[in-house]
Amino acid sequence: GQSLEQPSEVTAVEGAIVQINCTYQTSGFYGLSWYQQHDGGAPTFLSYNALDGLEETGRFSSFLSRSDSYGYLLLQELQMKDSASYFCAVRDGGFKTIFGAGTRLFVKA
Amino acid sequence: EPEVTQTPSHQVTQMGQEVILRCVPISNHLYFYWYRQILGQKVEFLVSFYNNEISEKSEIFDDQFSVERPDGSNFTLKIRSTKLEDSAMYFCASSETPTGNSVGYTFGSGTRLTVV
Numbered sequence: 077g078q079s080l081e082q083p084s085e086v087t088a089v090e091g092a093i094v095q096i097n098c099t100y101q102t103s104g105f106y107g108l109s110w111y112q113q114h115d116g117g118a119p120t121f122l123s124y125n126a127l128d129g130l131e132e133t134g135r136f137s138s139f140l141s142r143s144d145s146y147g148y149l150l151l152q153e154l155q156m157k158d159s160a161s162y163f164c165a166v167r168d169g170g171f172k173t174i175f176g177a178g179t180r181l182f183v184k185a
Numbered sequence: 186e187p188e189v190t191q192t193p194s195h196q197v198t199q200m201g202q203e204v205i206l207r208c209v210p211i212s213n214h215l216y217f218y219w220y221r222q223i224l225g226q227k228v229e230f231l232v233s234f235y236n237n238e239i240s241e242k243s244e245i246f247d248d249q250f251s252v253e254r255p256d257g258s259n260f261t262l263k264i265r266s267t268k269l270e271d272s273a274m275y276f277c278a279s280s281e282t283p284t285g286n287s288v289g290y291t292f293g294s295g296t297r298l299t300v301v
Binding site: 109111121122124165167171172173175177178 | 227283295
């Protein structure tokens with residue numbers, strides 16, 4: 077079967093750093109993406125890793141290790157507005173992208 | 186910034202009725218998708234559409250579902266005879282490439298479908 081595993085929720089304080097992990101098992105692999113979704117909103121694209129290593133975009137970074145079928149999203153200098161759900165997603169080789177169940181991030185003051 | 190537009194934002198329908206959810210993808214995008222999200226759960230793939238035909242569909246997308254691109258701008262999802270379990274948020278998305286790659290998919294704001 078195909079699956080993406082990520083923690084159901086994470087709590088951190090404002091200004092801290094948090095890492096959200098994702099392990100995947102899919103029939104094919106064409107890159108790992110991360111999406112953010114605020115309550116009641118649409119998923120919005122954050123990052124994409126096709127090759128091993130770290131990609132940095134402002135306060136957010138994403139890492140991929142294809143040999144370990146593992147990636148993570150790193151959020152630095154957390155702000156209250158970062159409270160949201162974060163989904164890892166994999167295109168499995170066909171014309172679909174599969175999403176994980178999402179990690180709910182709570183940022184506390 | 187270009188966006189994907191979905192209408193209506195909320196639809197309430199009686200069980201057994203047909204519903205059509207509408208989407209206007211970003212104009213230069215070629216790949217279109219429907220996803221659904223039951224409250225508090227993950228985003229589930231329904232169908233992808235390219236070159237005026239379905240390119241892939243999930244097991245959720247059974248004979249009760251159909252998609253259409255009736256003109257150059259709209260992309261619709263029809264549910265022929267709605268069931269209670271079809272209640273969910275339905276998201277339309279579009280992308281320039283099949284993978285989304287470096288810019289990902291652009292999602293619309295969703296249509297919340299409530300079947301009563």
